[in-house]
Amino acid sequence: MSIHPTAIVEDGAEVDPSVAIGPYSIVESGAVIGPGCRIESCVRIFANTRMGRDNRVCHGVTLGSEPQDLSFTPEKARPLTIGDRNHFKEGVNISCGLKSEDGTRIGSDNYWMAFSHAGHDCIVGDHNIFANSATLAGHVEVEDRTFISGQVAVHQFCRIGSYAMVAGVSGVPQDVPPYALADGHRARMVGLNLVGLKRNGFNQEQRTRIKEVYRLVLRSGLKLPTALTRAEQEYPGPETDHILRFIRSSRRGIISFGETTP
Template sequence: MTKVHPTAIVDAAAKLGEDVEIGPFCIVGPDVTLEARVRLLSHVVVDGVTTIGEDTVVHAFSALGGPPQHLGYKGERTQLVIGPRNTIREQVTMNTGTASGRGVTTIGADGFFMAEAHVAHDCTVGDNVVLAKGATLGGHVDVGNFVFVGGLAAIHQFSRVGRYSFIGGLAAVTKDVIPYGSVWGNHAHLEGLNLVGLKRRGFSRETINALRAAYRLMFADEGTFQERLDDVVETYSATPEVMEIVDFIRADGNRPLCLPEREV
């Protein structure tokens, strides 16, 4: 039941699952795997060692699996793996990994990548992530599940973005974003918690209240940051979401963290 438009160019070595649809003027390379019911609508280029998960829809002029935009890349066989049920809109670009990095760029399931979004080499993007129009991930960025990245926002290479966080439109993010956080600005600073997103995702009032109280304690003016972090652990160790923030902060002490702006 696979349908390939007569104007499309599909390498004979490409692996096509059941009920795949390839529209007009698409190009599919020899190391590409399109799983069941993938749809390439038109003018889509899928190259490199690339796998696109089942039920993913790719819109016109997207380029997936191109080589990493990295001066050290020497043609190594690296990969792009896209999970199931993603929607990839017009002119989205996603590159393969680098040999000096992970070797693979990974996209989770059920994502929505709006027009002109870009995912660079060696990124790891979780499930249910939204990249609004023009949003950009630099190389080696880790994005957790249920993150929303606003239009034209850019996330600096090697940054980490925790689960359920919100990146405001036009934000320039050069530091790590805690889980459940909400950041915006140039450069981005922490504005609080992503309360709208937490409510939409069904977090309980008790959990949200605990997160808010822990946030206030963590970013208070009194004491050192390490002292406040220890106080949060002592007070909220029974709240997994709070401890997720603490673990996120402690996981990489070499990375700078998006913090609230201090009033002058």
């Protein structure tokens, strides 16, 4: 184990012998840090944090910190559970859980750019990218392989579907469905995330199926239940199943389709 002389690792912290901890960092009692993790300078890892292997935590990151919720008291704290191979750049802040027993959950292979934030009880999947100052309010759910651009603000309880992209400086008041490109002061769906789909190996047939499903569901003028049923019948496939499952389970509703708002 490589621990800088100025770092503080409290008694009761479980730190794998292969972990490196840089100057002036603090690991509180109760925290668990798995093999191969690199904790750089001035990092604070709070007591309820559970971290897997090979994570990189850069300067000034705080993991498992107190939620920004006026109802919080220390006895209400729930875990922050982090998977493997995540990269947290400078100043990233992720809160511990508060309202759910499982707390805040971060998957694996996510890239968090400087000053991005996830609030309490968020659930984040795998292979997502959060650009500088991207902000998730409490209870936000992000599926897999999304791109959340700089200074995006996602409202509490919203969901971001797999392979979606949200453009910079957008406010997200409702769910962003899978494969979508969202943009605007109050984000709207302005098309598909074609670049992301191509990069992730979606062929022309798959991309066309996704396009036709959204055309039917969002632009045909049909009532939503009717449009969903027709999409299921006319465009069968795993992408269709994913879109329909996402929309049917939405609690806040789906962002509208159209031009961005000024």
